[in-house]
Amino acid sequence: MNPNNTSIEASAEKKETIMNKILGAISGSFAPILGVLAGSGLISALLSILTTLGWLSPESGTYAILSAAGHAIFYFFPVFLGITLAIKLGVNGYVGGAIGAALLEPHYTDLVASKAQDVTFLGIPVILASYSSTVFPILIAVSIYSLLDKLLKKVIYKELQMFINPLISLVVIVPLTILIFGPFGTYVGDAIGMVIEFLSSKSGLLTGAVLGAGWTFLTILGLHWAVIPLAIANLANGGDPIIAMAAAAPFAQIGMGIGVFLKTKNTDLKTVTGSGIIPGALAGTTELITYGVLVRYKQTMVIVALAGAIGGAINGAFGIKATAFALPSFLSIPVFFPMGLYIIGVLTALVVAMVLTLIFGYEGKNKAMPSKMVKEFGLGEVKRETILSPLNGEIIPLSKISDPLFSTETVGKGIAIEPTKGEVVSPVDGMVTMLFPTEHAIGITSENGAEILIYVGVDTINLKGQFFTSKVKQWDTVKKGDLLIRFDLEKIKAAGYDTKTPIVITNTNQYLDIDIVPAKDGTIQAKDELMELIPV
DSSP, rough: HHHHHHHHHHHHHHHHHHHHHHHHHHHHHHHHHHHHHHHHHHHHHHHHHHHHHSSTTTTHHHHHHHHHHHHHHHHHHHHHHHHHHHHHTOHHHHHHHHHHHTSSSSSHHHHHHHHSSSOOEEEEEEEEOOOTTOOOHHHHHHHHHHHHHHHHHHHHHHGGGHHHHHHHHHHHHHIIIIIIIHHHHHHHHHHHHHHHHHHHHHHHHHHHHHHHHHHHHHHHHGGGHHHHHHHHHHHHTTOOOHHHTTTHHHHHHHHHHHHHHHOOOOOHHHHHHHHHHHHHHHOOOOHHHHIIIIHHHHHHHHHHHOOOOOOHHHHTTTTTTTSSSSSSSSTTTTEEEEEEEEEEEEEHHHHHHHHHHHHHHHOOTTTHHHHHHHHHOOOOOOOOEEEEEESOEEEEEEGGSSSSSHHHTTSSSHHHHHHHSEEEEEESSEEEEEEOOTSSSEEETTTTOHHHHHHHESEEEEEETTEEEESSTTTTTOOOEEEEEEEHHHHHHHHTTTOOEEETTTGGGGEEEEEEEGGGGGGEOTTEEEEEEOOO
């Protein structure tokens, strides 16, 4: 083996691991507050509608109070992000919040408001700046705080750490943030915003087309978390074009979902798409469509990419911007400006995706799937059944998974296992209905209608199949205990990946209850009883 090639591969693996950790930290810090961000954005949309219709005056007390409710999360964003990022990095969340709060505390904001030119800290000149609604300064500050806290825990007596560590951390990190991290983070955010603005001004059409086509796939890979902070930083400077251009992607998914719903004769598929269209249209959450249809039928990926590119190009060409953070949906339309042109862009994406799906279909190579499954299993109403454990390991609640799609039960209810052996076995008698090309995840439909997704590790899709070997193919019939996937547990951990494995029921809406069978000492063996599914 060429030693140079070995060095290059090791370097690439290290970079990938670092990037994976960065994205994991960002996703883990934004996930807990994503709901309140979206809800606050919808309040801004509601106020926009009420004032446009003349039903509410911007000078009224009602408007002021509702505006406070909608803007609080954004104004105090450094506080909330300081808390969630610190917790994600394994340090004191309240210290992280205090670091963010120091940037908004009146003693400092009064200095900013006074526009004083000779402010110093211990003789060092201070560059005054407003940090409300900012993202990058607190990301940098809390990341450095986490390193300092870990150092302090090594040198400070354990009995003194409760108050000494926060004392030293605040005294060190707050001044450093105001002197260095804050201005640097602000410049980074401004520079990125300027680059996006430059690209949009040179060819908003091309920029929008690329973002509209690629956003769905960035989301599937988890890479969209790297872009969301940029969008929020842009909002602090008057408006963000990223969300507006990317908005075409979820509308394209909704359009594709409507097309599949109208075209399919498969009752189960109608249920999945129908259940996914409503939250997508009203709340901008399209995960049911993404994982229930898009990943399952590859032909829909082409349709969504093409429709998203067209809608994104329209929004990019017209220079449309979001005025508040909101997940793209019909309810959030008023936060985009110019609103009329935005509607043209996203509805174009929706209609194009729907029409293409109706004309060309969605099935592609999976066309034989429904008939085969109906023939072998007689798909219909789900039945009560017990799901066995597909792994040996420790039982972990889904809430402990860093991927928000699983921790918030967006994909479905279930449980996670920290594996102690690199083998996944079938938890039911059924059929392999989905096998990721990277072989790190598999979907099985049981004879009784349960749709089970087993997703080995967090962000392990980035390994591109390395360390995973599938022992079955899509549409294979399997029995309880059959070996499905073998993976190298130690090498995956050595590459820096979390191996916690969610086991979720993706057709959760068809069950009245999903009971987790208590495990002795919190551990479980493959083929032990794991879940009891009780149908509606």
